[in-house]
Amino acid sequence: MLTLTENATTIVKTIAEQSETAGIRITGQTEPEPGLAIATSAEATDEDTVVEQxxxxxxxxxxxxxxxxDKVLDAGVDDNGGVQFALGEQQA
Structure with missing residues (x-):
């Protein structure tokens, strides 16, 4: 299951507080090319997996x-205040 780094945990909590939502939602796509999208979300849908950390x-x-x-979500803030997310492999 997806895990979060300490930085990602802090940033996700901050985003949720600032946007008055419960957290973020990551959606995947397979067509036309594999990719992911992130948005704030007030709640899970019936089909969602919920990761709380x-x-x-x-x-x-x-x-x-x-x-x-099998991934780890990391996050950081760039010089302009924009949030950057990155994925890494979980350590065994």
Whole structure:
């Protein structure tokens, strides 16, 4: 299952607080090319996998849950204040 770094946990919680939502939702696509999209979300849908870590909530649709099953979500803030997300492999 997807895990979050300490930075990602802090940023997801901050995004949720600032946007007055519960967390972020990651959706996956397979066509025309594999990819992911992130948006704030007030709640999970019936099909979502919910990842909760240290107060941060991430909702994953079925495609994203499959694509991110063995990944770690990291995040940082760039010089202009924009949030950048990155994925890494989980350590065994």
């Amino acid at each position: 240290d107060g941060a909530t991430v909702y994953l649709d079925a495609t994203a849950a499959e694509q991110l099953d």
